[in-house]
Amino acid sequence: MRDQLLRFDINLFSLIILVTMLVITKVKRDVYSYSSTLLHWIISVTIAALIVEPISWIFDGSTAYGMKFVNYTSNLLLIVVAPVLIGLWGSYLDYHIYGDKKRLRKLHFYQVPTYLTLVLLVVNAFYPLVFHVTDVNRYIVGDFFWIRYIFIYSVYVYLMYLLFKSRKHLNSYTIFGIAAFFLLPLIGSIMQLIYVEFFFTWTMLAFCVVVVYIFLETTSGNTDYLTALYSRNALENYVKSLYERDRDFCAMMIDLDRFKEVNDKFGHRSGDEVLIAFGKVLEKMTPKGSFVSRYGGDEFFIVFASSQGELINKYALDIREEMKKDTVISAYPFVSFSYGFVKAHKSVSFDEFFNIADRNMYDDKEKKKLA
Numbered sequence: 328m329r330d331q332l333l334r335f336d337i338n339l340f341s342l343i344i345l346v347t348m349l350v351i352t353k354v355k356r357d358v359y360s361y362s363s364t365l366l367h368w369i370i371s372v373t374i375a376a377l378i379v380e381p382i383s384w385i386f387d388g389s390t391a392y393g394m395k396f397v398n399y400t401s402n403l404l405l406i407v408v409a410p411v412l413i414g415l416w417g418s419y420l421d422y423h424i425y426g427d428k429k430r431l432r433k434l435h436f437y438q439v440p441t442y443l444t445l446v447l448l449v450v451n452a453f454y455p456l457v458f459h460v461t462d463v464n465r466y467i468v469g470d471f472f473w474i475r476y477i478f479i480y481s482v483y484v485y486l487m488y489l490l491f492k493s494r495k496h497l498n499s500y501t502i503f504g505i506a507a508f509f510l511l512p513l514i515g516s517i518m519q520l521i522y523v524e525f526f527f528t529w530t531m532l533a534f535c536v537v538v539v540y541i542f543l544e545t546t547s548g549n550t551d552y553l554t555a556l557y558s559r560n561a562l563e564n565y566v567k568s569l570y571e572r573d574r575d576f577c578a579m580m581i582d583l584d585r586f587k588e589v590n591d592k593f594g595h596r597s598g599d600e601v602l603i604a605f606g607k608v609l610e611k612m613t614p615k616g617s618f619v620s621r622y623g624g625d626e627f628f629i630v631f632a633s634s635q636g637e638l639i640n641k642y643a644l645d646i647r648e649e650m651k652k653d654t655v656i657s658a659y660p661f662v663s664f665s666y667g668f669v670k671a672h673k674s675v676s677f678d679e680f681f682n683i684a685d686r687n688m689y690d691d692k693e694k695k696k697l698a
Contacts, residue, residue, distance in 0.1 A: 341533035342377045345370050348537065352544075361428060363544055365419040370536055372415060376408045376529050387466050395464045402458055402466055403448060410440035410479055412532070417482045420505050423543055424493050426596070440478035447474060483509070495655060496600045499555050504542030511535040553599060554606035557620035562628055565618050570677050575633035577670040579642065580684035581609075582692065583625040584663045593659075601662065604655035612645045628684070639668050665692035 349370045352363065383401040386394045417437030421430065435442075451457045456471040490497075490505050497505075515531025549561035557565070569576050583605065590598040602625065609619045609627060618630035631639075643666055650656045650663075667687025671680055 337527075337530050338377045338381055341530045342374060345374050345377070345533050345536060348540070349374070352540075362419060362422050365415060365422060366536070366540065366544060369412065369415045369419060372408060372412045373529070373533055373536060376405065376412065377533065379404050379408065380529050383466070386464075388464055390464060395460055398464050398466060399460045402460070406448065406457065406475060407441065407444060409475070410444045410482075411438065413479050413482050414438040414441055416508060417486055419539075420486055420508060421489065423501055423505070424489055424497065437482055440482060443478050444475055496603060501543060504539045507535055507538040507542065511538065551606075551621040554603050554621050556606045556610070556627070557618060559620065559622050559628075562618065562620040562622065562630070566630065566671075566680065567677060569630075569671065570680075575671065577631050577633055577636035577639070577668065578680070578684055579629045579631070579639055580622065580667045580669070580681075580688045581627040581629070581664050582666070582688055584665055584692065584695070585661050586625040589659050589662065597659075600655050601659065604653050605650070608646060608649045608653055608656070612649050613642060633670065636668065636670055639666075665689075665695060667691055 349367065352367065352370075379401050382397065383405050386397050386401070389398075414437035418431050418434075421434070421437070422428070431437075447457060451459075451469070455467075455469050457469045457475060458472060459467050459469065461467060486505075487509065490502070494502065511531050511534055512528065515527040515529075518527040518531075549558055550556070551558045566578075583601075586598065586601065589601055602621070605627070606619070606621065609629065613619060613629055614631065614635055616632070617635075620628050620630075622628040629642075635642075647663070656662060665688055667684045667690065669675075669680060669684040669687060675683065
């Protein structure tokens, strides 16, 4: 028994991590989040799988009283847990893409593979298509065990389609988080095929929970939650550090013109898509090493090296041209932007630096109204 348990030490390690993570996220959560609720369900079901998997192996072949029932039941539960978990992952990722609980209800929270698996297991009780346990308590794979993988991987394929379809409307953090869901379990299953005596699939799913949590559930104070650009807090700290080091630099404050019309006419979801797309345009069109941040609402702030200030009008022109090419922003041709330029020097204090940028940006906006 001791040797059997040692084979699953990685399960135990993963179990400890997930239980700790579940407790911490429940204790620290002070704002309701539907996505975090789904993640808690994912963690709970993964914990169940990490417990059931060793049981399905440890008691295989044991002739003690009741062990055949334990062997059969544990393997049955492990087969059911897989589509339940993939359905929860599908719901979680779908919600991050669409943010719509009603949509999830219509999709039965991606549990159709679970329904089909349950039907398959009912049939299996009479005709062992998926698996059976022999009289000497040995687990035997059925000839049609692969059918359940079709149910599971159909969800994978559909989610890959959703990710590809929505890729331009998602920030990089969301894309990385969803990509982790696809890659990590796949790596785990390949490793388990190579090293049969090790059990990587469920433990890799546990690791997947941690990685996805980092990318999709935690919001760094240095990162804007929507655009994944630097936050205002990070911007102010960065500018302050430049002042402290007596560095020469300049900046450009940008405010999107007529952005409110997007929210009012097309909804806030469309407005968010425009902000995300505009953030990507700024990252693409400003020089390497520029500090690009979301200042707040539809305002953005870019810090350049001092020598780049002479090209500020060129940057503005490049950004406008790229906006026309972007498929999201070009759907709202009335959206443009105003900007204000400011250069740091000894006579301009830290607070005045931002005030000057703000004032110059509004001057640009007023000139457009008068034109």
